[in-house]
Amino acid sequence: MMMRHLPLLLLASAAFADGAAADDPTVSCIAGGGGRLAMEISGAFEADIDWGNEGTICEGGPRPEGDALRLMFSREEDGLLVVLGITGLRPGVTGEGFLANLTVVRQGLGEFYGTLGAEACVVAVTRNDPDPAADAAYRVSGHGRCVASVEAIARDAEIRVAPFEFTGLAHWAPEEEEH
Numbered sequence: 001m002m003m004r005h006l007p008l009l010l011l012a013s014a015a016f017a018d019g020a021a022a023d024d025p026t027v028s029c030i031a032g033g034g035g036r037l038a039m040e041i042s043g044a045f046e047a048d049i050d051w052g053n054e055g056t057i058c059e060g061g062p063r064p065e066g067d068a069l070r071l072m073f074s075r076e077e078d079g080l081l082v083v084l085g086i087t088g089l090r091p092g093v094t095g096e097g098f099l100a101n102l103t104v105v106r107q108g109l110g111e112f113y114g115t116l117g118a119e120a121c122v123v124a125v126t127r128n129d130p131d132p133a134a135d136a137a138y139r140v141s142g143h144g145r146c147v148a149s150v151e152a153i154a155r156d157a158e159i160r161v162a163p164f165e166f167t168g169l170a171h172w173a174p175e176e177e178e179h
Contacts, residue, residue: 029058029073030169035084037073039164040135041100043149044113049082051075060140060170068100068118071140071168074107081105084144084166087118089125091138091172096124100162102150107157112153121146121161131169140166 029035035053043046051073069089074081083103100121103114113119123144131137143165149158 004114009122019068019167027055027057027076029053029056030131030139030167031095032131034139035169036165036167039082041164042162044152045106045111045159045160047078047080049075049078049080051078058168059079062172069140069170071169073166079107079109081107084121084123085118086123086125086168089128089140091131091170092128094125094128094142098123098125100144102162104150104159110154113150113157115146115148115150115158120148120150127167128170134141134171136172138170138172140168140170141165166168 021132033053035058036056036058037049037051039049041044041047041049052139056073057074058072062068063070063085068085068087071086072081081104083105085101086110087099089098099118100116100123101115102121103112105112117167121144123142125140125142127139127141129139131139143163145163146161149160
């Protein structure tokens with residue numbers, strides 16, 4: 001089931017990595033500040049992620065099917081791409097109990113980890129406001145937890161993710177925004 005999504009993840013990973021120059025000191029998650037990803041990973045590898053706004057790339061938008069918001073976070077020196085897919089989230093909506101999936105890519109190593117479906121993680125979205133510095137963009141904040149391990153794709157390994165917090169930028173097409 002996850003194997004059919006592997007080409008899409010590879011494409012998203014490559015496109016996301018090309019979004020900012022590796023030596024660009026002006027990279028920031030949100031132009032006005034406040035972007036963040038905090039998450040602890042254990043298992044097949046260990047990572048204590050506490051990425052602030054400066055130096056973090058974060059972008060998001062609806063999945064192609066339009067059924068979820070995909071937020072992507074990356075930090076060059078850590079070699080990780082973290083993708084959070086929040087099912088049913090629309091522009092301006094907040095609340096608890098959003099089902100989500102999580103994908104972690106160890107860039108340069110060809111290691112992919114992903115939850116099997118959107119039932120593995122639960123997210124509370126505490127903020128989902130228009131960002132005045134970007135067209136059709138929303139500052140999306142919240143916290144979540146995964147109740148199941150995050151399995152390696154195409155190999156026998158897994159990671160566990162402690163409760164996490166995030167603030168990223170999501171771009172919705174104007175016709176998707178609620179009025």
